[in-house]
Amino acid sequence: MTTPFPTGTILGYPRIGRRRELKRAVEAFWRGDIDVAELEARAAGLRRATRERLASLGLGRADSSIPESFSYYDQVLDAAVTVGAAQADGLAGYFALARGDASRAPLEMTKWFDSNYHYLVPEIGPETEFRLASDRLVAEFLEAKADGFLTRPVIVGPVTLLALAKASDAAPEGFRPLSRLADVLPVYVELLGRLAAAGAEWAQLDEPALVSESLSETADELRAAAATAYGVLGRAQSRPQLFVAAPYAALGATLATLAGTEVEAIGVDLVRGTIPAEQFDCTRDALKGKTLVGGVVDGHNIWRGDLAAAFAKLGLLRELSPHVAASTSTSLQHVPHDVADEPLLDGRLKSWLAFADQKVEQVATLAKGLSEGAAAISSALAEASAALVDRRDAPGVRVPAVRERLAGLAPAAFSRAPYDERVAAQQAALDLPALPTTTIGSFPQTGEIRRARAALVAGELDAVGYEDAMRAEISRVVTLQEELGLDVLVHGEPERNDMVQYFAEQLDGFAVTVNGWVQSYGSRCTRPSILWGDVSRPAPMTVEWSRFAQSLTAKPMKGMLTGPVTILAWSFVRDDQPLGDTANQVALALRDEIADLEGAGIGIVQVDEPALRELLPLKRADQPAYLDWSVGSFRLATGGARTETQVHTHLCYSEFGVVIDAIRALDADVTSIEAARSRMEVVHDIERSGFDHGIGPGVYDIHSPRVPGVAELTELLTLAVATIPNRQLWVNPDCGLKTRGYDETVASLRNIVTATRAVRERVGTGDAVGA
Ligand SMILES: CN1c2c(nc(N)[nH]c2=O)NC[C@@H]1CNc1ccc(C(=O)N[C@@H](CCC(=O)N[C@@H](CCC(=O)N[C@@H](CCC(=O)O)C(=O)O)C(=O)O)C(=O)O)cc1
Numbered sequence: 103m104t105t106p107f108p109t110g111t112i113l114g115y116p117r118i119g120r121r122r123e124l125k126r127a128v129e130a131f132w133r134g135d136i137d138v139a140e141l142e143a144r145a146a147g148l149r150r151a152t153r154e155r156l157a158s159l160g161l162g163r164a165d166s167s168i169p170e171s172f173s174y175y176d177q178v179l180d181a182a183v184t185v186g187a188a189q190a191d192g193l194a195g196y197f198a199l200a201r202g203d204a205s206r207a208p209l210e211m212t213k214w215f216d217s218n219y220h221y222l223v224p225e226i227g228p229e230t231e232f233r234l235a236s237d238r239l240v241a242e243f244l245e246a247k248a249d250g251f252l253t254r255p256v257i258v259g260p261v262t263l264l265a266l267a268k269a270s271d272a273a274p275e276g277f278r279p280l281s282r283l284a285d286v287l288p289v290y291v292e293l294l295g296r297l298a299a300a301g302a303e304w305a306q307l308d309e310p311a312l313v314s315e316s317l318s319e320t321a322d323e324l325r326a327a328a329a330t331a332y333g334v335l336g337r338a339q340s341r342p343q344l345f346v347a348a349p350y351a352a353l354g355a356t357l358a359t360l361a362g363t364e365v366e367a368i369g370v371d372l373v374r375g376t377i378p379a380e381q382f383d384c385t386r387d388a389l390k391g392k393t394l395v396g397g398v399v400d401g402h403n404i405w406r407g408d409l410a411a412a413f414a415k416l417g418l419l420r421e422l423s424p425h426v427a428a429s430t431s432t433s434l435q436h437v438p439h440d441v442a443d444e445p446l447l448d449g450r451l452k453s454w455l456a457f458a459d460q461k462v463e464q465v466a467t468l469a470k471g472l473s474e475g476a477a478a479i480s481s482a483l484a485e486a487s488a489a490l491v492d493r494r495d496a497p498g499v500r501v502p503a504v505r506e507r508l509a510g511l512a513p514a515a516f517s518r519a520p521y522d523e524r525v526a527a528q529q530a531a532l533d534l535p536a537l538p539t540t541t542i543g544s545f546p547q548t549g550e551i552r553r554a555r556a557a558l559v560a561g562e563l564d565a566v567g568y569e570d571a572m573r574a575e576i577s578r579v580v581t582l583q584e585e586l587g588l589d590v591l592v593h594g595e596p597e598r599n600d601m602v603q604y605f606a607e608q609l610d611g612f613a614v615t616v617n618g619w620v621q622s623y624g625s626r627c628t629r630p631s632i633l634w635g636d637v638s639r640p641a642p643m644t645v646e647w648s649r650f651a652q653s654l655t656a657k658p659m660k661g662m663l664t665g666p667v668t669i670l671a672w673s674f675v676r677d678d679q680p681l682g683d684t685a686n687q688v689a690l691a692l693r694d695e696i697a698d699l700e701g702a703g704i705g706i707v708q709v710d711e712p713a714l715r716e717l718l719p720l721k722r723a724d725q726p727a728y729l730d731w732s733v734g735s736f737r738l739a740t741g742g743a744r745t746e747t748q749v750h751t752h753l754c755y756s757e758f759g760v761v762i763d764a765i766r767a768l769d770a771d772v773t774s775i776e777a778a779r780s781r782m783e784v785v786h787d788i789e790r791s792g793f794d795h796g797i798g799p800g801v802y803d804i805h806s807p808r809v810p811g812v813a814e815l816t817e818l819l820t821l822a823v824a825t826i827p828n829r830q831l832w833v834n835p836d837c838g839l840k841t842r843g844y845d846e847t848v849a850s851l852r853n854i855v856t857a858t859r860a861v862r863e864r865v866g867t868g869d870a871v872g873a
């Protein structure tokens with residue numbers, strides 16, 4: 103006797119904890135403060151609290167509507183470990199895969215679709231031996247069952263796992279992990295068998311790869327892989343009913359492909375995607391009693407949204423299948439826990455918002471509407487609609503002065519002097535050697551710095567005391583860099599809680615949260631700001647810190663800003679106007695900041711855009727328009743810089759090749775990018791692309807506690823100088839140093855300077871770009 107799919111569910115829930123309990127437990131384990139049993143006990147406590155919470159918000163205890171979506175670090179790593187594609191000896195071994203240890207480098211990390219979450223990239227080759235190597239998913243299901251919950255285990259599906267993996271070092275040229283699909287499927291079959299034996303009635307397989315057009319596989323290849331995979335899993339002898347979820351964009355023709363297999367439920371993202379009318383006929387025939395799970399509540403964003411419109415979308419789905427369920431468009435891992443947990447947010451703003459818990463309630467409301475009819479939820483729909491109207495007309499949402507300034511911009515505002523002219527002017531203004539060394543901006547955010555900020559927030563330290571502490575830290579960092587012999591210095595960003603939130607706190611049009619933590623990767627979290635109104639800059643934001651830092655040294659001090667695209671990407675952004683319009687408002691604020699930095703004697707300004715790749719739409723047809731506005735907003739921010747001001751930008755977590763044209767179009771004088779984990783593979787992309795501005799491929803992987811040795815660094819730099827003209831090359835770490843400790847940072851930077859000097863001697867001292 104099979105049970106139907108629940109009428110309301112979510113694809114996943116935040117796992118870090120309302121007060122970041124998981125972060126604290128995992129980091130305590132890494133420090134050796136607690137043992138593995140204590141870590142497991144705390145994680146189990148968190149899972150229990152989550153199930154209870156979800157039940158209290160309206161999901162059922164016994165109908166498989168609560169997803170079992172916990173992870174100690176990352177869901178892709180979990181799937182890789184489960185099928186034996188990554189070897190982990192216990193939890194310590196699992197974390198070593200993620201973070202590296204004395205004997206091995208960590209797995210590469212990259213963006214999860216178009217979110218600000220990062221997953222670990224499994225390495226799979228012809229030699230990979232798949233086997234069911236972990237029973238964690240079964241154990242967590244049984245843990246829930248023992249507490250009286252019938253939950254729905256969630257795992258990354260086989261197509262996505264392989265499509266996101268990279269070829270192992272041992273693999274021959276051109277090898278693609280997806281070619282191992284037939285070999286990994288028996289492991290999934292075995293896992294499903296174990297889940298069925300444990301009593302699971304439904305299992306969820308996450309297959310976001312099926313919606314992406316940014317992977318190396320074509321849509322046809324992914325569709326064929328889906329047909330194979332779910333053909334096999336659907337025919338498994340003993341298994342729970344299968345729910346295949348395809349979040350993050352439209353599933354397109356693959357919906358019909360999945361419908362043609364024996365899976366029982368299919369999840370479609372109806373926030374980012376639609377089902378075109380022409381697909382209706384063929385899909386309706388194929389669906390044959392399957393449940394269509396409509397992702398109509400936005401898992402990406404925190405707006406309360408148009409609940410009536412969401413309900414109407416579910417009504418349309420009913421034309422395809424009589425079995426329709428309401429869900430979130432993606433896992434809720436991308437949003438914070440609870441609006442009610444924000445004591446400092448303005449009440450009116452709060453009424454426009456829905457965090458994870460409110461979204462669960464929205465799903466429960468929609469499910470009630472599906473079961474009992476629209477009349478049963480009419481007051482909830484009307485309240486959500488009223489909040490939308492209130493938001494549209496509220497003060498600050500549309501500010502005439504901001505809009506008039508943007509409307510009056512001339513095309514010249516988006517361009518600087520020709521590059522050659524800039525190189526000559528910068529050469530005259532700066533005195534840099536070949537292969538100049540620099541860092542990306544932040545130095546370690548020590549406990550002392552964070553405690554000082556916490557004390558300021560708590561009112562235990564006044565503004566003067568806080569500023570003194572930050573100035574002392576800046577002085578230490580400047581002295582350290584001079585001692586190390588770095589060429590272009592930074593002030594270290596100690597005063598920034600986060601590279602986006604710091605700016606959001608000072609710009610009009612933004613609100614910030616107190617407890618709105620969202621997992622970024624592993625134990626690291628951010629509190630994305632809420633961009634709700636028109637943006638403007640009431641006062642300079644960074645100038646006094648940079649002026650102070652420059653006063654301490656004769657070397658050039660880089661001013662440090664976060665670019666408009668990244669500020670948008672890492673905030674929750676208003677959804678009532680095109681992103682490009684909002685980005686240009688932020689850009690104008692940054693443009694004014696750059697002018698003020700120049701006025702304070704700063705000759706190099708870095709405008710970080712690590713999220714440029716992240717917002718790239720998954721569908722190719724949408725990419726040109728995105729690149730147009732994103733590049734445009736960066737150029738608007740930097741277009742007012744003087745010819746002799748050297749504009750840097752920095753990107754991390756991107757496959758450089760994918761955004762090379764956009765990087766070129768940014769027209770920054772110098773671009774630093776992440777490259778160390780992939781052992782400088784990127785220099786070949788740079789060479790092939792003919793990129794001719796300054797470029798700093800990272801030589802130090804700052805996501806790992808490992809200190810790179812002089813020999814290893816020399817090897818990386820030798821590779822770089824052999825491939826890229828010396829005059830273009832800069833030497834820097836992959837990214838900022840804020841997550842590292844001082845000992846490893848000092849040792850690594852010392853090695854970088856030593857290796858650079860050795861390579862400089864070997865290659866001669868041709869001028870650097872802008873030197
Ligand atoms: C560079 N990246 C960033 C992304 N997104 C951002 N918004 N910002 C980024 O920098 N995305 C991609 C990448 C990689 N991602 C990250 C994300 C997060 C971190 C990180 O180190 N996060 C910190 C929290 C940072 C922060 O907000 N700090 C605040 C609050 C500090 C705090 O926790 N205070 C304690 C009290 C103090 C104490 O006793 O220690 C408390 O509240 O309990 C601050 O500094 O004021 C994290 O810990 O997760 C890195 C890369």
Ligand SMILES: N[C@@H](CCS)C(=O)O
Nearest residue numbers: 542543544710712838
């Ligand atoms: N300037 C920032 C960039 C991070 S992507 C930092 O150094 O932390």
Ligand SMILES: [Zn+2]
Nearest residue numbers: 712754837838
């Ligand atoms: Zn970075």
